[in-house]
Amino acid sequence: MYPDYAKKPRNVRLGLCTNDFAPHGQYGRTYSCWPIIITPYNLPPSMCMSSKYMFLTMVIPGLSNPKHLIDVYLEPLIEELLQLWHHGRKACYFDWHRQFLPEHHPYRRNKKAFTKNRIENKVARPRLTGNQPLDRVANISLAVEMPLSLPDGYSSDHKWTKKTIFWDLSYWSTLLIQHNLDVMHIEKNVFDSIFNTIMDIKGKIKDNMNAHRNLKIIWNRPELELDERRPNIMPKVVYTLVKEQKRRVCEWIRGLKFPDGYASNLPRCVDMTELRMHGMKSHDWHVFMQKLIQIAFREMLPEHVWSALTKVSLLLQRICSTTVDVHKFHELENSVSIIMCNLEKIFPPAFIDSIEHLIVHLSYEARVGGPV
Incomplete structure (x- = not known):
């Protein structure tokens, strides 16, 4: 029909x-x-x-x-x-981060590495502060008064579903950060996305057949396009490892030893049969994302892929540092959009979702609220 x-x-x-x-x-x-x-x-x-x-x-x-x-x-x-x-539409954050770049950055005019034949002229929306969020939800009911239907204009004009009860606190509008992001939770999800994609773990990888079907129409990424002669076979990509490389990575992790209390027993998390990791704790993801990921894949990945992942790792290290240099955090805020754009140039569109996008906001929160 x-x-x-x-x-x-x-x-x-x-x-x-x-x-x-x-x-x-x-x-x-x-x-x-x-x-x-x-x-x-x-x-x-x-x-x-x-x-x-x-x-x-x-x-x-x-x-x-x-x-x-x-x-x-x-x-x-x-x-x-x-x-x-x-x-309804696909919630995709691919080619979303060029709007955070400086006005005259060359990535804004790049028509090949991002969406085909598209120049980015938009500027990212300013961060809402003070009573500005309250002005957006002033006419929306509290959660206890929420009717069965969603507020007028939801999805088409806004994404507000309720007026939070925290606005009853007289000091709420003066807070510079009203809702803080969980850095370690973001680290965990970012690590899962990167590690599972590179190791090509079945059922966990964000790269699948559907993600490649419409690439030719929207993006100029011939290396990711499906072969018309073999439409049901995934193309070989530079950001995934072959079986022997995956085995070497797992054997390297099995041989790691840490000082007492630095991390849990990571070797026990290695599954040599399926060549994957399981049973890791939140601090293990934290350690692997910040300290180990650039070492684990140094000899396995092409230079431009390894460099992009290393910059993500170093960014998270600085955000979680014990001391804060305000000027350096301003630099981080300016560089994080470039880091995200470099990831978009390498990985398929499905790789960048809401979790990866949250990295953009971590530098600001670390500068205002202090280190993690």
Whole structure:
């Protein structure tokens, strides 16, 4: 019925199901609950019907079957599905960071390394301070007063869903940082993206077939394009390792030794069968991202790929330093957008998402709020 819509490779097909169950196994009672579950039907049946890929959207409580009243409970879900149908799009942060560059930076005029034939003229939005965020949410209800539907203009004009109760605090508008980012959590996710992509770990890598299908139309990246003669075979890329290289990296990690308390037992996290890491703690990601990643891949990756990753590592080191030099942090704020643009020149568009984008804001928070 919608052939043009069906041809889009990034579409997500959703299945909706519901059934009742008795809480705590008390089947003799009249009380029951009705869970509403959504699952992506893009996956094979064996996967989409497993608990890992089933998402609980709501639970309808009641004494019995909600019958026709189920439509009342489904109103918020249907509204979101309508937004996805009419306004849905791929949330991609690729080619998003050139707007943070200085006005006359050459990357802004580069039509080949980023979006094809596009010059970046936009300037990043200024950071909201003081009462400016309050002005944006002044007419939106508090969470306790939130109606079933989302605020007017949501998705098309703004992304505000509520007015936070923290605005009741008289000093909230004077805070320079009203919501602080978790640096170690960001480090963990950035490390996962980089390590899993370089090691080409199945099921964890952000680089897949769909990410390459529309490259020829939007980006000038011939080395990442699919071969028309073999459309189902992924191209060999410079940022992933072959099996022997992956084995050498894992063996190197297995041989690492640290002072007591510096990190956990990293060698135990190495899986030599699947050539991957598992069971790492948050501080392990912190150590690996800041100290080890530039050593682990020094001889494995091309110079420009290794250099881009090293700059990310050094950036995080300086943000987490024990002392703050305000002038150097100003330099970091200016250089972080260049670092992100260099990553965009190397990795596929799907690699840069909201987690990688958060790196842009860490230097400002470290300068204002102090080191981590």
